[in-house]
Amino acid sequence: MKLSIDELRATAAARLQTCAQIKKMIVSRLDLPIEPDWITDDQPLFGRGLELDSLDVLELYVAIEAEFGVALYDSDMSVFGSVSRLADHVNPKLAEANSLTGA
Amino acid sequence: MDSLTSPLAAVHPEGTEYGAAQEAHVALRYTTLDEEYTAIRERAAVLDLSGSRVLEVSGSDATDFMQRALARDVEYLTSERCMTSLVLDEEGLVVDQVVVWGREDGMLVESSVGGGARLLEHLRSVAGEDRVEIKDLTGEQVLLGLEGPYAWGVVGRLVDGELAALPFESVVDTTWDGVDVLFARTGVTGEYGYKVLVPHDQAATLWAKAVEQATPAGHEALELAMLEVRQPTHHEHADGADVLTMGANWLVDITKESFIGRDAVLAAFSGGATRRTVGFSGGDTVPAAGTPVTVGGEQVGVVVHAVHSIGLGAPLGLARLDADLAAAGLRLTVGDADVTTLTSPYVTPKSWSTPII
Numbered sequence: 001m002k003l004s005i006d007e008l009r010a011t012a013a014a015r016l017q018t019c020a021q022i023k024k025m026i027v028s029r030l031d032l033p034i035e036p037d038w039i040t041d042d043q044p045l046f047g048r049g050l051e052l053d054s055l056d057v058l059e060l061y062v063a064i065e066a067e068f069g070v071a072l073y074d075s076d077m078s079v080f081g082s083v084s085r086l087a088d089h090v091n092p093k094l095a096e097a098n099s100l101t102g103a
Numbered sequence: 104m105d106s107l108t109s110p111l112a113a114v115h116p117e118g119t120e121y122g123a124a125q126e127a128h129v130a131l132r133y134t135t136l137d138e139e140y141t142a143i144r145e146r147a148a149v150l151d152l153s154g155s156r157v158l159e160v161s162g163s164d165a166t167d168f169m170q171r172a173l174a175r176d177v178e179y180l181t182s183e184r185c186m187t188s189l190v191l192d193e194e195g196l197v198v199d200q201v202v203v204w205g206r207e208d209g210m211l212v213e214s215s216v217g218g219g220a221r222l223l224e225h226l227r228s229v230a231g232e233d234r235v236e237i238k239d240l241t242g243e244q245v246l247l248g249l250e251g252p253y254a255w256g257v258v259g260r261l262v263d264g265e266l267a268a269l270p271f272e273s274v275v276d277t278t279w280d281g282v283d284v285l286f287a288r289t290g291v292t293g294e295y296g297y298k299v300l301v302p303h304d305q306a307a308t309l310w311a312k313a314v315e316q317a318t319p320a321g322h323e324a325l326e327l328a329m330l331e332v333r334q335p336t337h338h339e340h341a342d343g344a345d346v347l348t349m350g351a352n353w354l355v356d357i358t359k360e361s362f363i364g365r366d367a368v369l370a371a372f373s374g375g376a377t378r379r380t381v382g383f384s385g386g387d388t389v390p391a392a393g394t395p396v397t398v399g400g401e402q403v404g405v406v407v408h409a410v411h412s413i414g415l416g417a418p419l420g421l422a423r424l425d426a427d428l429a430a431a432g433l434r435l436t437v438g439d440a441d442v443t444t445l446t447s448p449y450v451t452p453k454s455w456s457t458p459i460i
Contacts, residue, residue, distance in 0.1 A: 002434055002441075005398040012430035019430075033358050038372070040350040041430070042333045042382070042447035047271045047290070048187060049353045077455050082333070084431050084446040094432055 015094050016041075018087045021067070026083075029063040030056055041084040052080070064090060107219065109153045110245055114307045116319065124322050125217025125337055127154030132321040140413045142318035143250050143292055143328045144453060147257045149313040150248035150320055156219025157244055157300065158226065161209035162235040169210055172229060173203065174346075174355040174362055180205035185274050185287050189346065189354040190222060191364025195371060197340035198225045200354065202289065204274055204300075209235075211285075211300075213246065215337055216322060229363060245306035249297045249317060250290065250328070252453040257316045258297055262286060266297075268459045279309060292328035293452030295459070330421070331414050331450040333382065338392075338408035339421065347376040348423060379429035380407065380421050382449050386440025389418045396422050397436045403428050406437060414450035418442075 003011065023036035026045075030052070043049045052060075057080065065071050068090040072079055079089050088094050107127040109115070115130055122131040130151055132139065142148040160169060169177050175188035182205045190198040199222040204211040214222045219241070226237050249257055255267035262279055269275065269288040277286050282305045290296025301309050326336055339349050346355055346368050355368060383396075389409050396404035409420025422437070422444075431446040 002399075005401060005403070008398055008433050008435075009427055012428050012433060015430040015432060016427075038352055038357055040352050040379075042350055042380075043353045044333070044448075048334075078451045081451065081455075082447045085448070088431075088446055 015084075015087060015091075018091045018094060019083050022083050022086055022090065025063050025067050026050070026060065029059050039083060041087075042082050044082055045080045045086075046077075049082075107154055107156065107217070107241065109151055110242075110303060111151050111153060111307055111310050114310055115151070119321070122322075123217070124154055125215070126220045127217035129154040129216060130319075130321045131323045133319045136321075136323050136327070137413060139318060139320035139324035140327055142320055143294060143324055144414065144450070145252065147249060147251035147254040147317040148320035148324070149257075149310070149317040150250060150325055151310065152216065152246040152248045152298065153306075154216040154322070155246055156214045156223060157240045157246060158212040158214070158219070158223060159206075159209065159238040159240055160212060160226070160235055161206075161238070162233075164233040164235050165209035168230060168233045168235045169203065169212075170359075171362055172226060173201070174359075174364060174368075176356045176359045177203055177205075177210065180210065182207050182276075183274050185272050185289065187354060189351060190225065191346070191355075191362070191368070192225070193363060193367065195345050195364040195367025196343055197346070197349070197351070198222060200335055200337075200351075202287075204285065204287065211240075218337060243303055244300050245303055247299045247301065247306070247309060247313065248289075249295075249299075249313070250292045250320070250325070251294050251317070252457040254295045254297060254317070255459045257313070260316050261313060262299070267295075280305070280312075284309075291334045292325070293332035293334075293448055293450075294328070294454040295457075327410055327412065330408070330410060330419060331412055331448060332452060333447040333449070336408075339380065342407065344380075344407075344423070345371050345376070347371050348378050348380060350380045376426055378404065378423045379426050380423055381429045381431065382419065382445040382447060383422050383435065383437065383442040384412065384415050384417050384419050384445055384449065385442030386418050386437060388440070390420060390437050390440070394438045396424060398428075403435070412449065419445075419449060 023039045120132045173188045185204040199218040202213040258267040274287045285300040394406040404424035407421040412419035433444045
């Protein structure tokens with residue numbers, strides 16, 4: 001079903017809000033010297049991108065469970081593929097449209 | 104400056120298809136896109152990266168000069184490390200995306216494929232009175248790459264198994280077949296990636312040895328694999344988009360006190376980008392750059408670049424959308440096709456679940 005542009009804006013706002021919350025959590029928990037908005041939704045978190053390491057991951061596991069009530073498992077590192085990918089996991093409703101494409 | 108052609112063309116397979124990538128004349132395909140893409144995503148591929156210029160920046164002001172010219176911080180880049188950065192102009196627009204290799208005396212700057220002439224001209228123009236020498240190593244050194252979930256195995260068989268497990272962005276001076284080479288763990292497709300900078304005279308021999316161990320993959324497969332993990336390519340800034348619109352913030356160190364383009368980037372950040380870039384997939388045909396993106400007949404964006412993604416089995420593209428619609432999971436219309444905006448990476452690399460053993 002196609003949404004109107006206003007409905008799409010509302011849907012986008014919900015995702016952007018979740019992404020903003022994740023960025024704020026990452027900056028706060030890892031004490032990064034940047035504003036959360038500087039991180040982009042598609043930004044990779046490991047290696048290139050934010051260049052997080054395994055200790056950072058442990059910190060984020062704890063932070064995500066505390067903030068979003070979602071337990072992540074270290075067998076699936078693709079969760080940290082980007083802020084937006086992480087948003088799919090902490091708010092599964094956001095992932096529904098992506099799952100339709102097989103992404 | 105003449106078009107950059109590969110010194111390895113004579114040893115490329117018969118039937119190789121060539122084409123332009125900015126200033127460079129590169130191998131687009133050696134066999135088929137499908138075969139070469141599959142090698143990158145499933146096994147190991149060897150890449151002729153001689154379309155990238157390697158510039159040597161040396162002299163007493165080299166570090167200060169590079170700090171000014173690069174958007175990321177290289178003050179403490181040792182000779183065992185490399186990093187990716189943007190080079191910006193005063194307006195904050197992208198000159199090139201580069202890999203900077205630390206050296207004892209200065210640095211090596213690897214341009215994007217085909218972006219070297221523009222980069223070289225820019226660096227020389229901003230050098231001013233700095234005591235730096237910028238030397239184009241094209242013709243002296245050739246860059247080869249390996250990408251794939253089992254590229255580490257090729258490194259072991261070809262060079263040295265211990266080098267396969269180097270930390271990401273490590274650089275090692277080593278030897279191959281008695282020749283001094285520069286080896287790095289890099290990667291632009293999300294898979295394990297390595298590069299070897301080899302003297303021109305030995306490049307054909309190394310290439311021949313490498314293709315015994317890995318499938319040669321051309322520029323087309325490489326760019327597709329890069330797009331699938333949202334690694335920036337020159338297509339993203341060819342229209343003069345700024346860093347924030349591209350979403351390439353991670354290639355700019357905004358905490359660095361001074362670099363060319365910083366003021367423009369900061370001003371754009373303060374103002375908030377009106378458009379942002381998002382991936383999309385859908386439809387049966389690949390839309391051309393410039394195709395309008397609409398909702399209910401109202402234009403909300405434009406296609407930047409699109410290809411057929413083998414990983415998704417569908418067209419995959421990037422679109423510039425109004426900032427309040429630049430989110431994953433939205434159903435939009437591109438041309439006449441229904442598409443969905445995506446979460447990056449669009450294809451999960453196999454290397455993420457494949458340990459180096």
